[in-house]
Amino acid sequence: MERGDTLDPLDRFTALPLYQQIKEEIASRIQGGRWSVGQKLPSENELVELLGVSRMTINRALRELTRDGLLVRVHGVGTFVAERRRHASLIQLRDIAEEIREAGKTHRLKVLELERVDADRELARAMALAVDSPVFRLVAVHYQDDVPVLYEDRIVNPALAPGFLDADFARMTATAYLVSIIVPDEMEHVVQAVLPEPRIAAALEIGRGEPCLKLSRRTFKDDDVVTSAALFYPGSRYSLGARYFTDDYRVR
Amino acid sequence: MERGDTLDPLDRFTALPLYQQIKEEIASRIQGGRWSVGQKLPSENELVELLGVSRMTINRALRELTRDGLLVRVHGVGTFVAERRRHASLIQLRDIAEEIREAGKTHRLKVLELERVDADRELARAMALAVDSPVFRLVAVHYQDDVPVLYEDRIVNPALAPGFLDADFARMTATAYLVSIIVPDEMEHVVQAVLPEPRIAAALEIGRGEPCLKLSRRTFKDDDVVTSAALFYPGSRYSLGARYFTDDYRVR
DNA sequence: CAGTGGTCTAGACCACAAT
DNA sequence: TTGTGGTCTAGACCACTGG
Numbered sequence: 001m002e003r004g005d006t007l008d009p010l011d012r013f014t015a016l017p018l019y020q021q022i023k024e025e026i027a028s029r030i031q032g033g034r035w036s037v038g039q040k041l042p043s044e045n046e047l048v049e050l051l052g053v054s055r056m057t058i059n060r061a062l063r064e065l066t067r068d069g070l071l072v073r074v075h076g077v078g079t080f081v082a083e084r085r086r087h088a089s090l091i092q093l094r095d096i097a098e099e100i101r102e103a104g105k106t107h108r109l110k111v112l113e114l115e116r117v118d119a120d121r122e123l124a125r126a127m128a129l130a131v132d133s134p135v136f137r138l139v140a141v142h143y144q145d146d147v148p149v150l151y152e153d154r155i156v157n158p159a160l161a162p163g164f165l166d167a168d169f170a171r172m173t174a175t176a177y178l179v180s181i182i183v184p185d186e187m188e189h190v191v192q193a194v195l196p197e198p199r200i201a202a203a204l205e206i207g208r209g210e211p212c213l214k215l216s217r218r219t220f221k222d223d224d225v226v227t228s229a230a231l232f233y234p235g236s237r238y239s240l241g242a243r244y245f246t247d248d249y250r251v252r
Numbered sequence: 253m254e255r256g257d258t259l260d261p262l263d264r265f266t267a268l269p270l271y272q273q274i275k276e277e278i279a280s281r282i283q284g285g286r287w288s289v290g291q292k293l294p295s296e297n298e299l300v301e302l303l304g305v306s307r308m309t310i311n312r313a314l315r316e317l318t319r320d321g322l323l324v325r326v327h328g329v330g331t332f333v334a335e336r337r338r339h340a341s342l343i344q345l346r347d348i349a350e351e352i353r354e355a356g357k358t359h360r361l362k363v364l365e366l367e368r369v370d371a372d373r374e375l376a377r378a379m380a381l382a383v384d385s386p387v388f389r390l391v392a393v394h395y396q397d398d399v400p401v402l403y404e405d406r407i408v409n410p411a412l413a414p415g416f417l418d419a420d421f422a423r424m425t426a427t428a429y430l431v432s433i434i435v436p437d438e439m440e441h442v443v444q445a446v447l448p449e450p451r452i453a454a455a456l457e458i459g460r461g462e463p464c465l466k467l468s469r470r471t472f473k474d475d476d477v478v479t480s481a482a483l484f485y486p487g488s489r490y491s492l493g494a495r496y497f498t499d500d501y502r503v504r
Numbered sequence: 505c506a507g508t509g510g511t512c513t514a515g516a517c518c519a520c521a522a523t
Numbered sequence: 524t525t526g527t528g529g530t531c532t533a534g535a536c537c538a539c540t541g542g
Contacts, residue, residue, distance in 0.1 A: 328520035
């Protein structure tokens with residue numbers, strides 16, 4: 001404990017749990033700048049003494065703050081104020097069929113292509129496979145009440161989803177199907193605004209001058225690429241959005 | 253315990269912590285459909301007996317699965333398989349100045365407007381204030397190595413950030429400033445692809461036909477709107493992206 | 505080696521909900 | 524009243540890190 005500042009006055013008669021009070025005290029010190037980035041916190045045992053609570057209670061507070069991104073813990077070394085207070089917010093992306101149905105509308109899918117192809121250089125790179133490896137490809141358009149709202153161009157790793165070509169995408173979107181087969185352990189997203197290529201503009205029934213949201217998504221399992229998808233949303237008909245609670249100090 | 257299925261074979265000699273093994277077993281039952289939505293799980297005490305571990309260990313596993321969105325717990329009632337497995341992914345948005353600096357480039361801000369205005373009907377609605385209420389407005393362009401990459405049009409609630417007009421935005425972006433004043437408890441985001449208005453196209457030094465990402469963001473504190481911002485990213489120069497680990501069973 | 509965090513236990517008391 | 528989850532304790536053993 002390098003600073004001689006008294007810690008906090010825990011209130012044992014309030015409804016607020018002790019671990020919560022500890023979390024708030026520590027978070028407020030970090031957010032107020034009284035504890036700076038990289039600074040080492042008192043050890044669990046020191047906090048036990050300072051606060052007069054059991055180590056399990058301290059441990060829970062520190063563990064949750066770590067999960068919330070405010071702290072970094074290193075086994076055998078100590079607990080530190082996390083770097084880069086990446087004030088970050090998160091946008092949630094949902095399965096489009098689910099979203100359309102929850103809005104009380106009808107979802108329909110038109111499959112344009114569903115086939116096995118050999119990966120060219122660009123595809124091979126996106127899928128982290130060798131050039132000329134066989135992959136599955138799905139090109140489809142999603143309709144909301146018969147209006148096209150999403151153009152999907154997806155490549156799938158056949159080793160991880162061998163039954164993909166036989167799936168019934170009218171019943172279950174490709175995204176949902178793949179998640180039911182393999183729960184990914186990592187994802188990558190990029191959102192861009194683009195003008196659509198002629199083929200995509202035609203499929204979405206929009207003009208070539210109308211901007212589209214392009215969402216590129218890759219999912220991973222054990223460092224293998226499960227699928228790589230390019231999703232095009234016409235700007236005039238669709239927007240990605242989310243409202244959510246920043247529970248506790250979720251900052252990440 | 254309504255089902256007579258044996259539970260899991262905990263391995264006490266592996267490196268994997270018991271609570272992790274329990275999490276995985278339960279998650280796999282849910283994802284495999286063997287436990288269906290809304291189904292009640294055995295109580296903590298029942299699981300203590302079934303698995304031969306202490307209640308704190310069970311509690312940790314169930315608590316984390318709840319935080320990950322797979323379970324719902326109701327005090328005094330029980331633990332249930334959560335509804336709507338909204339296969340969702342999250343896109344992380346960061347403070348642009350931080351991102352530019354981390355990429356080793358220079359961030360610069362040009363303030364176009366910084367003033368107090370009276371809210372018209374649309375503004376009042378966005379800010380959840382009365383029409384003609386005074387609000388603060390910031391219009392600015394962010395440059396990366398002298399290339400414009402973001403047009404920001406922001407309204408701020410003067411009751412919550414009275415010193416906003418005097419802030420030094422060259423030192424700290426508006427986002428960072430506001431977060432340092434008030435930690436929001438809720439956020440709302442919408443991403444759209446749009447064609448820029450002439451004024452915005454000019455400020456970003458792009459053609460009118462070039463698509464932009466429009467990110468609309470509102471942040472809330474205790475049901476008051478802290479700020480409402482429209483952020484325009486030229487499609488050719490910027491993309492929002494993130495790669496992250498779907499830690500554990502984070503699916504939400 | 506000593507100090508750290510990671511995990512686990514076997515109890516305990518409480519607030520809450522259903523009966 | 525009974526059973527539930529929410530929290531807390533005072534120990535314990537371990538793996539990891541640093542000197």
